[in-house]
Amino acid sequence: MIDKLPTVKKLMRHLHQVPFLATKNLYRVTSYFLQLDQERLQQFCAALQEAKSKIILCNVCFVWQEKDTDCVFCADSSRDDSVICVVESWHELLVIERTQAYRGMYHVLGGVISPLDGISASDLKIDELVTRAALGVNEIIFALNQTPEGEATSAFIARKLQQLPLKITCLAKGVPIGSNLEFVDRLTVSKALTDRRSF
C-alpha cells in the first residue's frame, strides 16, 4: 500500500536514516509528522536548520558549541586544563558531566576505531589529542565505552602517548553500585576481584 503513496514513501526513506527509529515505529513517527499542523512543522524544520548553521565543533576539544560564543569547556577558567578526559562522543561527555565529579577538560574522539564499520584512526580526532597532550598535560583519562572497539582504541592511543611525560588512566572496572552480585557477569566480578582495594 505504501508503494501507492510515493510522497509518504519518500518521507519514510528519510526518517529511516534517523537512528533509534525501528521500522515498526517508523509508521507512527510518519503519522506524527503528517498530523503535525503546518506552523509546528515549519518551526521543526527551522530549528533543524538553525542548529545546522549555528552549531559547530570546538576546534580544540571537539565538543559542540554555538558559533558566536566560546566553547563551554575550553573557555571555562575554573576547569583544570592539565587533565583531559577522552570520550567517544557527546553523549558520554554528558554522562560524565552529570556526575559533577569531574572538573577537567574533555576530548571528543567522534567514535572508536572499528574496521568492520570502516572507521579507522584517521577518521577520529586522535592526532589532535596527541598534539594537545604534547602541550603539557598531566593526565589523560580514557572514558571510552567498555566494548572491544573502545578498549582497542584506548590501547592504540596509549601507544601513541607513551613517549610523553604524562599519566594515562582509565575508568575503574568493577561491580556497579547497588548491584546484586548474582546478576553481575563473570568477567566483571573477576575484574572486581583482581582490582580489589582496601576497605
Next chain:
Amino acid sequence: MIDKLPTVKKLMRHLHQVPFLATKNLYRVTSYFLQLDQERLQQFCAALQEAKSKIILCNVCFVWQEKDTDCVFCADSSRDDSVICVVESWHELLVIERTQAYRGMYHVLGGVISPLDGISASDLKIDELVTRAALGVNEIIFALNQTPEGEATSAFIARKLQQLPLKITCLAKGVPIGSNLEFVDRLTVSKALTDRRSF
C-alpha cells in the same frame, strides 16, 4: 551543559515531541541531525513539508492519500465494498493488508475512546462510520487493539450500529500460531477454550 547551547536545546525540545524518541536516544538523534550535511538536511525538511502539503485523509475511509490521486482503497473496484474493517490507525491497517487475507474496505477511526487521554467519541470518525454503514454494508469487522479502550470503543460503536441490518464481527481471540501454551496468558487460553472449534 545543554543549558549553555540554546540552539541545541531548542532543537531537542522539538525532537522530544516525536514519539519513540526516549530522552536517552534524543542525544544521539540530535547528533545525527547536527552531523547531517546541509544538502541532506534540506532534503529531509523538503520531504517533511512535501508530505504535509500533499498527503490528506480520504474523506470516506480516512486513510492517508496523495492529494491529486484517488484513495487507494475507495477507488479500487476489485475490493469488496460490502465489508468494512474498522481499525484504530494506519499502522493496524498496514498489518492487516500485509496478511493479504482481506479484500474489503477499511475505516480508520483515528484512535480509541480514552477518557484518561481526553479522547471522546466525538474526536473519532465514529459518526462517519455509522453513516457509511447505513448506506448498505453487509458486515462490519472490528479490528481494534485488544486493550480495554479498544474493547470499549468496539462496544460503543456496536451499540450505535445495532439498528442496522448488518453483521458485526470482531477478530478471533485465541492462542497465537506457533505459540507455546505454557507462555500464553490465562485469559487468552480460557478464551481459546470457550471459543474452541471443530478440528
